[in-house]
Amino acid sequence: MTPGAWLYMLIVWAVITAVNIYCFVRIFSKKH
Amino acid sequence: MAELARDDRWASRFGLIMAMAGNAVGLGNFLRFPGKAALYGGAFMVPYLLSLLLLGVPLMWVEWTIGRHGGGYGHGSTPGMFHRLWKHPVSKYLGIFGVLLPAMIGIYYIYIESWSLGYAYETIIGSYWGRTSDESMAEVFTSYLGLGKGMISFAPKSYLFFVITLGINVLICARGIEKGIEIVAKYAMPTLIIVGIVLAVRVLTLSPVEGRTVGDGLARIWMIDWSALRNPSMWIDAAGQVFFTLSLGFGMVHTYASYVAKNEDVTLNALATCSTNEFVEVILGGTIAVPAALIFFGSAQTDEIVKGGTFHIAFHSLPVIFQQLPAGQFFGTLWFVLLFLAGLTSSMAMFTPLLLFLKDELRMDKRKVIVAISAGTFLLMQPVVLFMNQGVMDELDFWAGTFFLVLFAAIESVIFAWIFGMKKGWQEMHLGADLQVPRIFYYIIGFVTPVFAIALLGWWVYDGLWAKLMMHGVKPENIPYLWIARAIIVMGWLALAWGVWYAWRTHPKFFEENQQDEPGESLP
Numbered sequence: 001m002t003p004g005a006w007l008y009m010l011i012v013w014a015v016i017t018a019v020n021i022y023c024f025v026r027i028f029s030k031k032h
Numbered sequence: 033m034a035e036l037a038r039d040d041r042w043a044s045r046f047g048l049i050m051a052m053a054g055n056a057v058g059l060g061n062f063l064r065f066p067g068k069a070a071l072y073g074g075a076f077m078v079p080y081l082l083s084l085l086l087l088g089v090p091l092m093w094v095e096w097t098i099g100r101h102g103g104g105y106g107h108g109s110t111p112g113m114f115h116r117l118w119k120h121p122v123s124k125y126l127g128i129f130g131v132l133l134p135a136m137i138g139i140y141y142i143y144i145e146s147w148s149l150g151y152a153y154e155t156i157i158g159s160y161w162g163r164t165s166d167e168s169m170a171e172v173f174t175s176y177l178g179l180g181k182g183m184i185s186f187a188p189k190s191y192l193f194f195v196i197t198l199g200i201n202v203l204i205c206a207r208g209i210e211k212g213i214e215i216v217a218k219y220a221m222p223t224l225i226i227v228g229i230v231l232a233v234r235v236l237t238l239s240p241v242e243g244r245t246v247g248d249g250l251a252r253i254w255m256i257d258w259s260a261l262r263n264p265s266m267w268i269d270a271a272g273q274v275f276f277t278l279s280l281g282f283g284m285v286h287t288y289a290s291y292v293a294k295n296e297d298v299t300l301n302a303l304a305t306c307s308t309n310e311f312v313e314v315i316l317g318g319t320i321a322v323p324a325a326l327i328f329f330g331s332a333q334t335d336e337i338v339k340g341g342t343f344h345i346a347f348h349s350l351p352v353i354f355q356q357l358p359a360g361q362f363f364g365t366l367w368f369v370l371l372f373l374a375g376l377t378s379s380m381a382m383f384t385p386l387l388l389f390l391k392d393e394l395r396m397d398k399r400k401v402i403v404a405i406s407a408g409t410f411l412l413m414q415p416v417v418l419f420m421n422q423g424v425m426d427e428l429d430f431w432a433g434t435f436f437l438v439l440f441a442a443i444e445s446v447i448f449a450w451i452f453g454m455k456k457g458w459q460e461m462h463l464g465a466d467l468q469v470p471r472i473f474y475y476i477i478g479f480v481t482p483v484f485a486i487a488l489l490g491w492w493v494y495d496g497l498w499a500k501l502m503m504h505g506v507k508p509e510n511i512p513y514l515w516i517a518r519a520i521i522v523m524g525w526l527a528l529a530w531g532v533w534y535a536w537r538t539h540p541k542f543f544e545e546n547q548q549d550e551p552g553e554s555l556p
Contacts, residue, residue, distance in 0.1 A: 001251035005074060009254040012077065016310045023304035026466060027045060 038106065040209040042291050044218075049301055051209075051217035052288055053308035054377025056279045057224065059144065061313040061374060063342035065277060066322040068269050069253040070338045075260035076253075077314075079270035083484075088274040089306050090473055090481045091441060094448050095280065096298040097461040099289025106542070108290045108388030110283050111532050114444075115543060117452040124536065126447070128528045129440040130283025131385045136432035136521055137282070138201075138382030139409060140416045140425045144343075145375030146197035150176065150190055151347060152368035155354070155361060164355055166329075166337070169348040177420065185420040194417060197376075198410060204380040205387065206402045209291055213380055221308075224373040227366050228316035234363055235324045244330060249323025252334065268495075271488050272438075277313055278306060279378065281441035287385045293464075300467035312374075320367075321345050328353045346371065383409065389528070393535040393542075415516050422513035423506070430500060431521055435492060442485040445477075454478040 001009075042048040069076045102113025110130025114123040154160055160172045174180050178187030204212040238246055260266055279285060292298060325345060326334045337349050354364035383405050390401045415424050448457050458474055503511055536543055 001247040001255060005251055005254045005256070006247075008074065008077075008256065009250060012081070013315050016307060016314055019303070019307040020311050023300060023307055026300060027049070027304060030466060 038103070038108070038291060040291065043210045043214055045296075045301070047210075047214035047218050048288070048292070049304050049308070050221040051213050051377075051381070052285065052301070052305040053312075054217040054221045054224075055282075055284050055288065055381050056277065056305060056309040056378075057221070057312045058277075058279070058374050058378040059141075059148075059342070059346075059371060060273070060276055061309070061317040062228075062321060062371060063317075063346050065273060065313050065317045066253065066320070067338050067342055067345065068273055069318060070322040070326075070334065072257075072260050072263070072266045072269070073252070074254045074256035075258065076266060076270055078256070078261060079267045080274060083271040083274040084306070084310070086476060086480050087271060087484050087488075088278050088280065089303065090477045091280045091445060091485075092278055092285065092302045092306050093299060093461055093469065093473070094445060094457075094477060094481070095285040096289045096292070096302040097457065098444065098448060099286035100292045100294065100296075100298055101460055102286065103290025103292065104294050106392060108287055108392050109385045110286050110444075111389065111528075111535075112393060112543070113286055113290070114447060115536075118447050123447065124532050125529060126443050128525060128532060129281075129436055129443070130286055131389045132521070132524050132528055133432050133436055133440060134282050134284050134382040134384075135386045135405075135409075136428060136524060138379055139412050139520070140428050140433075141375065141382065142198055142201055142379050142409075143194055143413060143416055143425070145372060145379055146194040147176070147190070147347065148368045148371035148375060149197055150193035151351075152365055152372060153193070155351070155364040155368055158361055160351060161355060161361070164352055166333070166348050166352055169351050170344075172351075173343070173347045179421055183421070184418050186418060191417065194413070198406075198413070200376065201380050201383070202402070202406045202409075204376075205383050205405075209288075209384075213384070216380060217377055220373045220377050224370060224377070225312065225316070227370045227373070228312060228320070231363065231366055231370065232316050232319040234357075235320055235327075238324065238327055241327050242330070244327045246323060246327060249326040250319070252322055252326050252331075253318050264491075268488065268491055271484070272434075275438065275441065275488075276433075278309055281437035281439075281444070282382075283385045283440070284381045287388060288381065290388075295464040297464050297466040299461060299465040299469050303467060321350060324353050325349050328356065389531065393539075394531055395539065412520055415513070415520070419513045419516070422510040424513050424517045427514045427517035428520070431518070435497070438485065438489045438492065442482065442489050445482040445485050449478045449482050 042051075098113050098117065102110070102116050105112065105116050107113050107116065109127070111124040111127035114127035117123065154176070160169065163169050163172055176187060176190050178185045178190065204216050206212065235249070236246055275281065289298065292301075322334065322338070322345075325337050329337065329349065337345050340348075350367055351364060354360040354367065357363055387398075387401055387405060390396045390404075391398050416428065454474060454477065457477070461469065499505070503514060506514060
């Protein structure tokens with residue numbers, strides 16, 4: 001795999017993981 | 033979670049999100065997605081991510097909002113929900129799809145799910161160990177399903193696992209939202225993610241085979257072939273994949289969301305549902321099956337495997353690979369447990385819209401409804417199981433699992449954005465919201481999403497609906513069996529249409545405008 005393809009894959013993975021972390025941190029940090 | 037005037041509820045927000053994510057995460061995340069991505073190369077991810085932004089996430093917000101809005105009036109299924117959005121006699125009949133389609137899909141999906149359970153058992157006992165070629169595993173699969181024995185496909189073992197799987201689904205559905213679906217989702221989803229991570233790490237640490245490395249395997253999904261972007265089929269497939277992977281147009285998101293109180297968030301929850309599904313699909317699903325196949329079988333054979341369809345890679349190719357790995361029985365069992373959990377977390381909700389429709393709108397006793405649904409499902413599954421060779425399952429999958437889903441999603445996006453109105457819809461969506469949706473999505477939901485869904489539907493109609501409808505290319509001896517599948521769908525729709533007519537006629541006050549009808553003031 002070319003460096004560009006690795007970068008492409010890692011960026012997509014990072015964005016998806018970041019959105020997950022953002023959502024669940026906000027959900028669990030909210031006082032019920 | 034706040035209590036509603038309903039006889040069930042979500043006990044926790046985490047449980048609700050896990051159930052919604054479980055509903056979205058299914059067999060397609062591990063089989064269909066990597067298959068499509070490998071078919072088109074890395075370019076597939078470009079239309080995929082675009083469709084996710086313009087179709088997937090917006091429709092998820094819309095379905096959560098429609099569900100919570102309708103649930104506020106005591107409706108747990110889409111006929112009542114659509115009636116509350118659009119005061120037109122036809123709206124409740126359009127909502128029938130949201131009850132019919134998940135039940136029709138459940139009829140064959142549970143059977144496929146049972147194969148995973150059966151193969152997990154076969155892997156534990158090592159019954160197919162020693163069958164180290166793709167062709168010999170194909171024979172194992174044919175034998176397991178009893179496909180090679182003439183007109184009727186029957187094998188006692190696969191039938192037993194089918195009955196067990198159906199029983200598990202009925203049991204979960206009968207225990208309701210809080211004590212059934214939520215409890216299973218809270219344990220099954222984290223387990224599924226952990227098992228997925230273990231398998232993904234195993235694939236990422238595979239030693240090279242004949243010079244083929246894990247990088248070569250991943251390249252199949254992530255190396256962009258720019259010329260492929262000019263291929264319209266890839267754009268349609270990518271949009272379709274986003275659609276199916278998020279379980280949009282099924283009616284099940286609406287039903288789950290109907291148990292969310294009006295002052296509780298839907299925007300952040302819906303985004304968390306999408307992001308969890310994408311984590312499982314893109315990161316885990318994209319790292320297991322296709323890269324492993326490419327490392328072991330090479331590029332040319334992987335092409336054939338991918339073209340062979342989703343069952344080929346799951347039940348023929350990967351078992352061959354597991355037999356060549358240290359602790360292969362362990363990893364093979366994990367793979368089929370993973371598929372079973374992915375299937376179960378989706379299928380356990382498939383009969384809930386029907387259950388709630390019969391219970392809420394037709395005022396039927398819950399116990400009787402569960403017995404009727406269980407018996408009806410068992411009977412309707414017989415043609416799927418016994419006439420699999422003749423294509424009954426494929427016919428149900430095309431109509432209920434493909435075409436009508438897109439039709440239903442196009443209908444709901446138009447009703448929400450153009451009839452209920454974006455201003456009211458946006459306001460309704462943001463009641464109790466923990467996340468302010470960026471304003472650009474006001475215009476995307478209001479225009480782009482409905483047009484996108486209609487265009488997708490139009491393309492499929494143009495691209496081959498007539499041929500499918502007229503059964504072009506079907507063997508003459510199989511035509512009566514395909515009519516059985518179509519008759520199941522048509523009879524189901526007619527029965528539900530009668531149910532809607534009867535419910536609205538016999539309990540008119542329930543459907544009258546006797547409560548506040550402004551967004552956010554819809555609790556009974």
